[in-house]
Amino acid sequence: MFLKVITPRKIVIExxxxxxxxxxxxxxxxxxPRHTHLISLLKEGVITMKKDKQEEYLAVGxxxxxxxGRHIQIMVSRAYNQDEIDEEITKKAIQDAHQILxxxxxxxxxxxAASLLNRSVIDMKLLQKYRRRRPSSAPS
Amino acid sequence: MNLRTVRKKIKSIKNVKKxxxxxxxxxxxxxxxxxxxxYESRPYRDGLSTMIARLSHSxxxxxxxxxxxxxxxxxxxxxxxxxxxxxxxxxxxxxxxxYVLKRIDASKTDFVVVGNKAxxxxxxxxxxxxxxDFSSASPVLQASALFDYVLEQxxxxxxxxxxxxxxxxxxxxxxxxxxxxxxxxxxxxxxVFSSNEGEEVGREYLIEPDPKHIVExxxxxxxxxxxxxxxxxxxxxxxxxxxMAMKSATENASDLIxxxxxxxxxxxxxxxxNELLDMVTAKESVESV
Numbered sequence: 001m002f003l004k005v006i007t008p009r010k011i012v013i014e015x016x017x018x019x020x021x022x023x024x025x026x027x028x029x030x031x032x033p034r035h036t037h038l039i040s041l042l043k044e045g046v047i048t049m050k051k052d053k054q055e056e057y058l059a060v061g062x063x064x065x066x067x068x069g070r071h072i073q074i075m076v077s078r079a080y081n082q083d084e085i086d087e088e089i090t091k092k093a094i095q096d097a098h099q100i101l102x103x104x105x106x107x108x109x110x111x112x113a114a115s116l117l118n119r120s121v122i123d124m125k126l127l128q129k130y131r132r133r134r135p136s137s138a139p140s
Numbered sequence: 141m142n143l144r145t146v147r148k149k150i151k152s153i154k155n156v157k158k159x160x161x162x163x164x165x166x167x168x169x170x171x172x173x174x175x176x177x178x179y180e181s182r183p184y185r186d187g188l189s190t191m192i193a194r195l196s197h198s199x200x201x202x203x204x205x206x207x208x209x210x211x212x213x214x215x216x217x218x219x220x221x222x223x224x225x226x227x228x229x230x231x232x233x234x235x236x237x238x239y240v241l242k243r244i245d246a247s248k249t250d251f252v253v254v255g256n257k258a259x260x261x262x263x264x265x266x267x268x269x270x271x272x273d274f275s276s277a278s279p280v281l282q283a284s285a286l287f288d289y290v291l292e293q294x295x296x297x298x299x300x301x302x303x304x305x306x307x308x309x310x311x312x313x314x315x316x317x318x319x320x321x322x323x324x325x326x327x328x329x330x331x332v333f334s335s336n337e338g339e340e341v342g343r344e345y346l347i348e349p350d351p352k353h354i355v356e357x358x359x360x361x362x363x364x365x366x367x368x369x370x371x372x373x374x375x376x377x378x379x380x381x382x383x384m385a386m387k388s389a390t391e392n393a394s395d396l397i398x399x400x401x402x403x404x405x406x407x408x409x410x411x412x413x414n415e416l417l418d419m420v421t422a423k424e425s426v427e428s429v
Contacts, residue, residue, distance in 0.1 A: 006187050008368060010180040026349050039195060040348040041357060064358065066191055075187050 001033045001067075003049065005058065005074045012058070012079045013049075020072060021048040022065050034069045042076060044118055046126050055133055057082060059126040061119070078119075082130040085123045093120040143411065146404040150397055157393035163228070164386035171312070171379035177280075178309055178369075178376045185365045189332045192358055194345065196333075214300045216248055218271070218293055219319075220286070220367075221262070222306035222374040223255035225275060229378055230385035232307070233257040239305060239317045250299070252290065254279050254371065280375065283368035290367075291360070294323045306370040307377035313384070315377040320370065322363050332362075 003020060005013040019032045023045030031038070042065055047058040063076030097117035104110060221240060223233045236258070250271045253259050259275060262268050272289060274282045294302050302323040308316045321327035347354055 006184045008181055008184045008365065009177075011183050024348060025353075036346050037344060038346045038348065039191065039354060041354050064188075064191060064354070064361075066194070073187060073191075075184060075191075 001031075001069075002071045003074070004071070005047070005060075005076065005079050007076055007079050009078075015051075017049045017051045019050045021050075022074070023047070023060075024065070031065075031067055031072055035067050035072075037068050039064065039066045042074070044122055046122060046129060047074070047079075048129075057126050057129055059085065059119075059123045080123065080126075082127060085127060087124075087127055090120045090123045090127075093117075094124070141403070141407075143404060143407045146400055146407060150400045150404065153393050153396050153400070157390055157397070160386045160389040160393065164383055164390060167379050167383035167386060171376065171383055174372065174376035174379050175309070175312075178372050181365075181369060181372055185362075185369055186335070188358065188362045188365060189335055192329075192332050192362060195347070195351070195355065195358070214298050216250055216299055217244075218250050218252065218290065218299045218302045219244060220252045220254065220290065220302070220304040220306075220322075221258045222279070222304065222370060223253070223258035223261070224374075224378045225256045225277070227257065228385060229382040232378055232381040233261070235317050236305060236307065237261050239319070243319065244305075252286070254282065254286070279371045280368060283371055284364060286371075287360075287364040287367050290322065291363075299323075304367065304370050306374045309373040309376040309380075312380045315380070320366065322366060325359055325363070328362065328366065 001017055001019070003013060003015060003017045004011065019030055021028055021030045022040070023043055024040045025043050028045075029040070042060065042063045044061050045059075047060055049056045049058070058079045058081055060074075060079045061077035063074065065072065065074045067073070093116060097113045097120065100109060100113035101117070104113075219240075221236060223236055227233070233255075246265065246268050250269045251262055252272045252274065253262055253270055254274045256275050259270070259273055262270050271293070274286050274289075276282050290302050293299060301321050303319050303321045305317065305319045308318045310316060
């Protein structure tokens, strides 16, 4: 199955895969080859791509997925793999967001902090998943 | 003109040339970046548009709030004008403003502006209404805020159409000022279809969670991406226009320096000849006595 992941900034991934797990608004689904034609709304979360029993992960923002059983096209607001996420920065972002949420009452700032928190939590989830797969190669 | 003023002038022109040359090089780098961003943002927009085309047979007007806003009472239009923050970019801002003056009836239009130059220009006109100003150092980051604002304004039902006037990037040397109607969605819809003509349409899709939900989101994303695309494109054109302007300024300076150097040499020669003449006459007069 040919997978394409596109964000407004660039094409992130274009390659053959065996299956992919997507976070849709109704819960996670796995898309295998010869899946029925489907258009689905994605929410923020982690995409898992499987190829020859190797797993790869991407932390994504909300978006859309479309498949016809042979191709799958995923369009999301952002997509990062484990190499593009810095653990320290992400941890700090989570702290900062918590602080902002505690202090401020401004509605605009609160929504911004909440979405930052959301994103960072997903990034952390991805890092944890990645570590669990390969505890030996994980950076200390 | 005497020799000293000519030399002074050459020096000052050389300094100006250095500055314009530097600006040209900076713009060239920025232009390359902006152009790359323009190319890279295309697949996402194209993807959205194919998806809308594929879904089209299951879309009807009841489905999205975006397609059935009541605008029967509306009499005014909303126009977004995209310009640059800084000048020295040749005819870049001017051609946008000329388009606005020529094609848009200001008495029936409210304006939303992006870029300081548009703020200044629209502010200097009589009877124009600037509704909002989305200028910032990096306008592309303002795309979603701009979209939210425009959508909110459109949903109040006071506007028949919302459109955006910007420079469409074609190549480094070529660009066009275009006006694109963003809302109501009909116009963009036609564009979606003309760009996806070869697409098979009859395919049945399983749509999750439900068509209504996804159509609404898709259409909104598409409008937002169109705005984003317009801002990126305008930025690419701005930098290439500035680069071209600075290039011709540098060339102009070189021409001026060439002419002035000739002049200064001639003046110097004249001065030497005069001095020689003085000496010769002095000698003659001394000898003849």
